[in-house]
Amino acid sequence: MRSLEMTAPWHEEEEDVEVEEMELRKHNDGRDDLTESSSDEATGRKRRKHGGSASSGSASSGTTIRRRKTCISARERNLRRLESNERERMRMHSLNDAFEQLREVIPHIKMERKLSKIETLTLAKNYIMALTNVICEMRGEEKHYTFVQDVESDSNAEIDTNTTEETSTREQNNNNMYQQNLESHPENTMVNSR
């Protein structure tokens, strides 16, 4: 059970914190399974059953760092941590909502599974580049971007092995689709092909 390995900073300060931390965990798990699950079912979001890293945090949070003592109680700290967790969850949910909206406006070849985040960002970038090229062409200027090199470098930077091949192929298809669609029908630049 990872929660027993918890090394929260307040452990140094109060003896009863460990017990309270376990209570916090139980409370968290219960809440995930009950009150929050209903709203998550509505949005289809996955939820973790257990908490995150016990030894998480940056490497800079090593043993030499002395944390400032505060006068707030362990219970108060726990409460603030819970509130902070909740805010972070909401922040990530809003970020994911933004990704979802981005997926909806990016023309791409429809797949059984939805685009991953990295694919979404890469396609969005490529789409912007394709649109920029169209604008340049309409103005009689040189194209700003070429795709083949960029796709290769971007994919290799982020994804490897089989996924790279699959993603590169798919991105190339999408890029070709962008170019063909934009060149033959520049008036349809916002057509969503999903």
Next chain:
DNA sequence: TAGGCCATCTGGTCCT
């Protein structure tokens, strides 16, 4: 079963 993707927790840092 390994690897990719993801959600969540967590503590540090930045910003208001």
Next chain:
DNA sequence: AGGACCAGATGGCCTA
């Protein structure tokens, strides 16, 4: 001071 942002860690789910 408190919230937002960020990155590391971890475990669950899914697919090849």
